[in-house]
Amino acid sequence: MGFFSTVLGFFGFGVGLTLGLGIGYYIFIYFQPSDVKVYTTDEQELIMEPSVKWAGNPNITVLVKAYGLKATAQVIDLQVFALPRITLKPLVPSFPCFAKILVSLMEKPHVDFGLKLLGADLMAIPGLYGFVQETIKTQVANMYLWPKVLEVQIMDPAKAQKKPVGILYVNVVRAVKLTKKDLLGKSDPYVKLKLTEDKLPSKKTSVKRSNLNPEWNEEFKLVVKDPESQALELTIYDWEQVGKHDRIGMNVIPLKDLTPDETKYVTLNLLKSMDANDPANEKFRGQLTIDVTYKPFKEGDSDIETTDESGVIEKAPDGTPEGGGLLVVIVHEAQDVEGKHHTNPYARILFKGEERKTKHIKKNRDPRWEQEFGFVCEEPPINEKMQVEVISRPSSLGIHSKESLGYIVISLADVINNKRINEKYHLIDSKNGRIQLELQWRTS
Incomplete structure (x- = not known):
């Protein structure tokens, strides 16, 4: 129930829905939790059934066609009464805690309004009010009356935040024969490390001044969340006092190529990009040597052990x-x-x-x-x-x-x-x- 509490907490101060009217005008409907029926099921989903009531006098104009004639009318005294079912699914462990919103109507909505044309109320024409009402109800119900739904994708569930499963230990050893970037035939290189699919800031080595064969021997720890899809990305830059740092070269190591708990010593050829068809990759840019070890958590390990201190x-x-x-x-x-x-x-x-x-x-x-x-x-x-x-x-x-x-x-x-x-x-x-x-x- 802790995870459901997180999702419910997101809606704890009231919920807002924005409804597009298809003509550049939007209505924001706000309702309190006391107006909402909330259900939890055995599935990874949260179901709400709010009672939506809205009334106002928005500045909306519509095009009216009748008997081959066209006229522009203004919508007045708009009122909307609806009972939607809102389903948040699947529930995921990262904000906003759900991947999709599905909206359907539990009954035909009631929409009441007037149409004003040149000072006259069109809805006063005998039979027109009932005809317009039933047309709107039928059209809306055909599209969204349950079990038909309007589906809005919020995020890709596959990219939802995952829990840490291990630590990647990286020792940046050295680089050799780096490309010269400075005018005087030198470079001031440093290495930037990060795991793909991770939002944490990149880690960086120190800068080695005027050195095309730098030695670092600097160690880093990175939190692993999906060893099957993540890769270690290493990029060497030429540090500049002013302006953008020039990229010397890069390469990646897929974590799925590493054997858990075994140290792998790797010497990588630096590339312009990871595009296999990039002809610039044929140019030699230097080599980077590292040793890397992936240590998955054992059963019972705490998530907070992903830090330097437990x-x-x-x-x-x-x-x-x-x-x-x-x-x-x-x-x-x-x-x-x-x-x-x-x-x-x-x-x-x-x-x-x-x-x-x-x-x-x-x-x-x-x-x-x-x-x-x-x-x-x-x-x-x-x-x-x-x-x-x-x-x-x-x-x-x-x-x-x-x-x-x-x-x-x-x-x-x-x-x-x-x-x-x-x-x-x-x-x-x-x-x-x-x-x-x-x-x-x-x-x-």
Whole structure:
């Protein structure tokens, strides 16, 4: 029932339906949960039967044809009474919690209105009102009277958020003979890693300055949700101080090609794109060497073990809004941050107009804060983003102003779905800077 409660909670403050009239005008109908009959079945679906009543005087004009003549009339005093059945199915574990909406009518609708033409009420013509009423009821009923339905696709169920099933351990070892991108015959390469079909930010290695044969030996962990369809995507970029970073080359490793719990050492030829027919792939762009291990969860493993540290997610404190929760941000540390004039870093968090700051640490390129901040949310911030920036504050006697040492922008959808994420992020507008953040979504 927990999953059904999630879906019901989505409708807990009332439901809105937008009805298109086919002439560029839309009606928004709002009804309270007390007006709705809700059913749950053995299938992965939720069925609602609201009683819809709407009345208004919208600005609608229609074209009237009769006896070979045409005239434009205005619709007045529109009233709609209907008893629809709304089915949400199948239920899926990602927002908005259902993949399709199916709408049908449990009985013929009642639509009442007037037609005004040149100051005269057309509906006053004897016999016309009843004829129009029955025509509308018959036409609408023929299309949508149950069991006939109007089906609206919301999302592809196959792409719904899946639960983590394992961890992919990646060690980026080295690259050799990379393509020269800079004018002086050098490149400043770094590697970006991500799993396909994953909305989490990409992970990045450090930047190696003026090096066509860089050595990294940097390790990463990525959460796997579907080893049969996902692939590890690796792209090498040439870092630029100003402007867009140039892509040197890329390649992918399908996870289905990996044997669980066995380390695979791979040397990949870098390609222009993954299009097998792209003639640009024939050009040599260098090679990337990595070792990779896929470790599926054993039976009984907790989903929250997809983070760097295990532990139980605490519940939100008393007083947290029902249906909402507490978004916790733990700023652990940063590495390789450096300002032009001073390096006295602190982290600033911006979320929905609120700002929080860590303490500042003097003359330190690898600051460790270990500070926790909480944001009370009325509802899950599934579509929200959070910005975290590392800033250097000048000394009291300094003549220079504060400097930005880099920033990141985090989409919170996966934090809400997975309850906890603990990641190291490469700072944007920073050469090698990284920051480690832990985000938790606590509910009552």
